[in-house]
Amino acid sequence: MQQQRRGRRIAMLPEEVDAFLNEERTCRVATSGQAGPHLSALWFVWDGSALWLNSVVKSQRWTDLERNPQGAVLIDAGHEFNELRGVExxxxxxxxxxxxxxxxxxxxxxxxxxxxxxxxxxxxEMHFDGRHAWLRLTPQKITSWDFRKM
Incomplete structure (x- = not known):
């Protein structure tokens, strides 16, 4: 996995990334399709090495990822500037x-x-509705920040 090079002073430690991803509930999924970029909000879980998304199969996100499986997810929190933190x-x-x-x-x-x-x-126990399936995002690069460290 590619290491974060910029902003190391405010980067989260690996255990802080794990805690943050286990605490937060909503991510923003970025995909790329024929019409350009697509963003959507989705619930997720982190297992310590991959991010798991339970996605509607008949969605623009799913269609985009069938064409191009590369993408990004952003999870962020905070209201005031000095509270902002997140993981991409x-x-x-x-x-x-x-x-x-x-x-x-x-x-x-x-x-x-x-x-x-x-x-x-x-x-x-998980509920299955016949409309969702699982996507696993295997990180190639994780970037994190926590402005509370400034």
Missing amino acids: IRGRFDVVGDVPRSGAPDPELAAPEQLFARKYTGRD
């Missing part, structure tokens, strides 16, 4: 599991589905 993850999105997700046992999805269910519903 750039990399490749991969489809994992069946499309749409049926809920059939899949060892590769057991952990992200449990993380997702606990984070957003407070339960251990």
Whole structure:
């Protein structure tokens, strides 16, 4: 993975990145399609090495990633300037599991589905609606900042 070179003074430590990504709930997903850039907000989970998104299959985001699997995600927080912090993850999105997700046992999805269910519903079991499937963003570069360190 490519290392962050600029802004190291305010960069989060790896354990701070993990804590931040486990705490925050909404990310902004950037994809590129025939009509240009596309941004969308989505819930996510972080497993310590990849970001997992449960995406509607019939969406512009999904169509864009089928054509070009490279993209970026931004997770940020803070209101006042000296509170701003965030993480940008750039990399490749991969489809994992069946499309749409049926809920059939899949060892590769057991952990992200449990993380997702606990984070957003407070339960251990995932709900499957026949419209969503899993995207895994494997980081090629992570950039972080925490202006509270200034």
